[in-house]
Amino acid sequence: MAPFANRCIKCDSCQKACPVVTIEGLRSFSGPRGLAVDSSRFPEDAEALRDNLYKCTACFRCGDVCPARLPLTGQIMALRRSIFAKDKALGGHARILANIDQHRRSIEPAARRPEAKPSDAKLLYFPGCIAENRLPIIYQSTASLLTKGKAAFRVPERWSCCGAPLEKVGDSERLRLVREENLRFFDGFERLVTSCPGCTTHFIQDYGLEPLHTIELLYEVVGVRKLPALPSHRKVKVALHQPCHLARTVGQHVIDYAAEILQRLPGVRLVEMEDADRCCGGGGGVVAGHPDVALALAKAKVESAKRAKADLIVAPCPFCVMNISRAGGVETVDFTNFLDARLK
Template sequence: MVVFMGKKEIDHISRILAEEKIVVFSPYEDEIYSEIEKCQNCSLCLAFCPVFEVTDKFYPGPRGIADELSRDVREFWRASNIVYMCTLCGQCQEKCPVNAPIPEVVVLLRSKIFVQRPDLVPEELKTLLENVSKYGYIFEPMSNEERGESLKGRLEMIGLPLTKDPPLEKGSKIAYFPGCQAETRLLDVKEAGKLVLEAFNVNYGIPEGWKCCGLPIRLIGDSAMADELQRGFFEKIKELGVREVVTTCAGCASELRAAAKHLGSGIHVRHLIEFLFEEVGVDVISRKACNGGNVKVALHEPCHLGRHVGRYVVAYAERILKALPNVNYAGMKGADECCGAGGLLKFHDPTVSAAIRSRKLDVISKSGAGLVVAPCPLCTVNISEGVARRKLSVGIDDFTVFLAKRIYSKEV
């Protein structure tokens, strides 16, 4: 007898069967696994996997994951020592002749391990999950006082004004979603996002009580919690009649967009770059963002934006940068190479993550750019740390902050 079930029912039954160590695969998951069986063992992906390269072949790479799973997909726990090493950069899938969905398999494996063998989930990732349960974000937020001081100092330094958070309400057109990094670490990104939207008279608001987009939760393996958070978020903004989300984070953009589709929410999710390019237009952007001196700028292409959302967003970013007055755009060979922070590798194995970042720093050094902009707060923080450690003279800015500075301040 064949029984058709929805995702909720499958999650519920999976949890019950997990106690008996029985694995349930949804039709969607079965489809993903069967895609892996197409792997031809050609090894092409190995040449592009950053983790394979820096771990001196300890990590078996995408082919190893594909190979192991194509032999016995049900014994997913055999892969537990490798699935948390993947940055989910997607370089393997992009180069694979049969388009084997390695990143999707890695995420699925993590979710199976989380349900069936929680003892195999790395402790440092469990801590991040506890943060989400406690604070709503993957990092513990600063106290109000500390946050106020830090934000004031940072905005004064970069010449941007401090504005209030406008609440999302009935009649708002856009829900602005800053993401955990911008809310708890790179505070100026959230402010810059607001300022850019205001500069172009966008009718937006910030959803009250918004929480993590769900990406880190899904990457730890708790896909049920990620779905629940995302479903709640979409329902809340829909109650206000809002149908569009704009975010300044590459990871949030890719996750919320996929979730909106997967949950059938009818919500349109875009990165700020997409929104500006498609709704405002390059000419208007360049007329507004006309401040600041001459600077040679290169673009870091976050994996979650270029490979997970789509190359066209990176092309939009390039078009915007090329159009800005006094900005000399420098093409960077290796712009789309992973910075090492993705897939939670930065938290799981900081040494391997830093080794991948080191390759990225070589790419940046060779570019000759005076400033590198990254349309993702996670990449910006990660690359900035590397630049400071290596004492490179190049500047690193989040794309949104750079744009806000070109609009509002004289100093860039």
């Protein structure tokens, strides 16, 4: 029995805050307390809960609201690790593992990928699997912004998936493998910048590095607020989605930076969206493992944007952009993409 579970006093805050419980329902997903605290008391439920366990999007909201500061998400990931060690992958996760084995990416590589940019620049840009293969516009916009801001950078010739999806699958072995490879491939740098908040968080918590998310770099180092903007030809109402791994693990300050940068752009009006900080469903391996759950959360996000009368959702995270776009209804773009298009 997990000893931390003793501190739970059934205040229900985590269950009320959990996006999957709220959108999918307790019927379908036992929730953070159900999985992390209560399940250890009934080992016979492990098989039945197994399915349930992979619906968690690892958004960390539960741990954030817990008054006793229980490491609920961490415990859910630990349970996934122990299941993985016994049974190997959940069906939908097998593809992720195959892609890692063959391509060192968590998804199928695109036919054409952006070229690596070797140089002796001290700033290392790590695009991540999605920005390289699924949404190359993110890679291009980031490169463009760094160039506009006169920040020389390089992209490693070889790199592996950061490993964050492997943590969500529960595969400690492959996680260790990609981490060791990456630390070799990175081969000396002064500063590391990433497009994906998942990568950012993972580099900090698992690799022990000190990366910056693109927005932090742009705001604090590159001075993006001083870059000249293009005049605007039409007004656009933008809802800023707050990615879980940005707001909750990297820090609230990044969201504040993003909001400030957006508001300075001509023609851009930031509208307040309800539940802006609620998970979009893109994380936790749920897109691969339980795509219907990921879609339900994405739809809820789009509904919030519609109610705020937003023309556009801007999300500073490739996974968020990808998942919210699956729901359709309101156009969703990455932050760097949006910003780059509006700067000279």
